Amino acid sequence: MIVKPKEIDKVLNNPGKGFMTFQRFNGDDLNRGSYWTEGYPIDYQQLDGNLTNSDYPSTTIAYWRVYWKFVNPEKDVYRWDMLDKALEIAENRGQTLLIRIAPYGTGTERDVPNWYREMVGPNVDWEYNNPVNKWVVDPEDPRYGKYFGGFIRKMGERYDGHPSLEAVDLSIVGAWGEGAGSELLSQSAREELVNAYTDSFVKTPLIALLMDEKTNKYANSKIPVGWRVDCIGDLGFWANEQNGWTHMYDFYPREIINCEVQDSWKKSPVSFEICGTFLTWRDNHGYGREEVKYIFDQSLKWHMSSFNAKSSPVPEEWEDLVNDWIKKMGYRFVLRRFTYAPEIKRNGKLSFTSWWENKGVAPCYKDFIPAIRLTSDEHEAIMVVSNFDLKEWLPGDIVFDNDVFVPLDLPLGSYNLQIALVDRLEHKPRIKLAFEGEVEDGWYQLGEIKVIN
Structure with missing residues (x-):
C-alpha cells in the first residue's frame, strides 16, 4: 500500500x-x-x-x-x-x-x-x-x-x-x-x-x-x-x-x-x-x-x-x-510518502517505509517518538519506535524506514492504520503534522490494514 x-x-x-x-x-x-x-x-x-x-x-x-x-x-x-x-x-x-x-x-x-x-x-x-x-x-x-x-x-x-x-x-x-x-x-x-x-x-x-x-x-x-x-x-x-x-x-x-x-x-x-x-x-x-x-x-x-x-x-x-x-519557525513535519503491507500477522512485524520533510528551519528538541496505531470499533494497539531521536530530523528531506511488532493478543480483523509523534510515557500525540487526515484525538489516518494468522 x-x-x-x-x-x-x-x-x-x-x-x-x-x-x-x-x-x-x-x-x-x-x-x-x-x-x-x-x-x-x-x-x-x-x-x-x-x-x-x-x-x-x-x-x-x-x-x-x-x-x-x-x-x-x-x-x-x-x-x-x-x-x-x-x-x-x-x-x-x-x-x-x-x-x-x-x-x-x-x-x-x-x-x-x-x-x-x-x-x-x-x-x-x-x-x-x-x-x-x-x-x-x-x-x-x-x-x-x-x-x-x-x-x-x-x-x-x-x-x-x-x-x-x-x-x-x-x-x-x-x-x-x-x-x-x-x-x-x-x-x-x-x-x-x-x-x-x-x-x-x-x-x-x-x-x-x-x-x-x-x-x-x-x-x-x-x-x-x-x-x-x-x-x-x-x-x-x-x-x-x-x-x-x-x-x-x-x-x-x-x-x-x-x-x-x-x-x-x-x-x-x-x-x-x-x-x-x-x-x-x-x-x-x-x-x-x-x-x-x-x-x-x-x-x-x-x-x-x-x-x-x-x-x-x-x-x-x-x-x-x-x-x-x-x-x-522551528519544525514543521510533512509526511510525503508511506508504504506498508496490506496484511500483517499477529506477533509479526509491521514494516514500513516513509519519506518526510521538515519544512521548518530547526529540529524539534522534544523527546517525542513515532508511533503506529491500529484501531477498530472494539480494539486498539499502539506500537512505538523507541530507539529514536527527533532532533535528528533536521530541515529538509527525511527517510525513515522501520518496523514495529504487532501484539500477539491483537484480535484478527480489519483496522485503521494511523501515525503520530507521541510522548514516551502516555503515548499520546503531541505534535500537529502538516498533512490531512487528523482524527479527533490527534492521530493521522493513513489507510486500512488486516491482521491475519
Whole structure:
C-alpha cells in the first residue's frame, strides 16, 4: 500500500516553537500600547475560560523574567512557590515555561537582594559602567559566584527536567541579565558562573544570550547550549547616536560567527526577542512590509524556534507575514510518502517505509517518538519506535524506514492504520503534522490494514 498524504498550509500551534507570551499566559490581556513589564513577580489575571490571545498568535510557551531579589529574598529563603505556581499555570494554559533569573536590573528597586547588597556594600560603579546596562555589583567578588551561582544550582536541583519547564536562560551579569560586559570577566569568574548552569541543567535546555566569544564558547564546551538575542528588529533604533550601528546589520551577523554558535541550532533551541514591540516598529520607526519581511527572513536564516514579542499586539496589516513566519519557525513535519503491507500477522512485524520533510528551519528538541496505531470499533494497539531521536530530523528531506511488532493478543480483523509523534510515557500525540487526515484525538489516518494468522 502506498500513501501520499496531502499537505496543508495552516498555522500549527506546536510544542517548543512559535510565539510566546511574556509575563503572561494564553488567555490573558496583552500589554497596552507599546509598553511591557519585566523582572517582577507575575500579576496573574483571572481566566474567563477562553485561551485565545486577542491580536496575538496562540502560543505553547510562556516566558517569565524575574529578578533574583524576588525569588531569593533572604539569604537562605527561596521562593520556589513562585516558580511552582508559574509552572502550574503554564501547564493549565497549554504552555511550558521559559525562565530567566536576572541577577539585577537598573535602579534601586531592581537591585540585587537586600541581604546581598548589605553584604557587599553600596558601591554600584564597577569596571563595566555603561549608563544603560552597567554592572551594579562586582562579579569578580567570590561571594557573587557563591550566592547567585548557588541559587542557580539550587534551582537546577529542584527543576531540571521538569516537564513544564521549556528552557532556562543562562544569565550571569549586566542589567536584566543581558550579559553586558561579560568579556571583561576573568576566566575563573566566567567559569564559576557558567558552570552553575551547565552543571545544574542537563535535562532542561539552556539558552545563552549572545554575549562574547569567551563566554559563549566556554558554555558550549561544557554541554550543548542554545542561544538567544533580544533586539531582533533593530534596523536603526539608535543609529544616530551610535554612528550608524545596528543590531541587525552590524552586530548579530558577525557575532554569531565569532561566538561559533552558527550550528548550535542542530542540538539546542534558538530563541529571539523583539526590539521594542511591533507597534514601536510601525509607529516610532516607520517600518513597512519590506522591513518586516527582511527581519523575519534574517531570523529564519539563523534557525530560530521561538519568539518573544512581549505580549504586545500584532498589527493587523502584518498578520499574514507573521503567520507565514510562524509556519517556518522551528519544525514543521510533512509526511510525503508511506508504504506498508496490506496484511500483517499477529506477533509479526509491521514494516514500513516513509519519506518526510521538515519544512521548518530547526529540529524539534522534544523527546517525542513515532508511533503506529491500529484501531477498530472494539480494539486498539499502539506500537512505538523507541530507539529514536527527533532532533535528528533536521530541515529538509527525511527517510525513515522501520518496523514495529504487532501484539500477539491483537484480535484478527480489519483496522485503521494511523501515525503520530507521541510522548514516551502516555503515548499520546503531541505534535500537529502538516498533512490531512487528523482524527479527533490527534492521530493521522493513513489507510486500512488486516491482521491475519
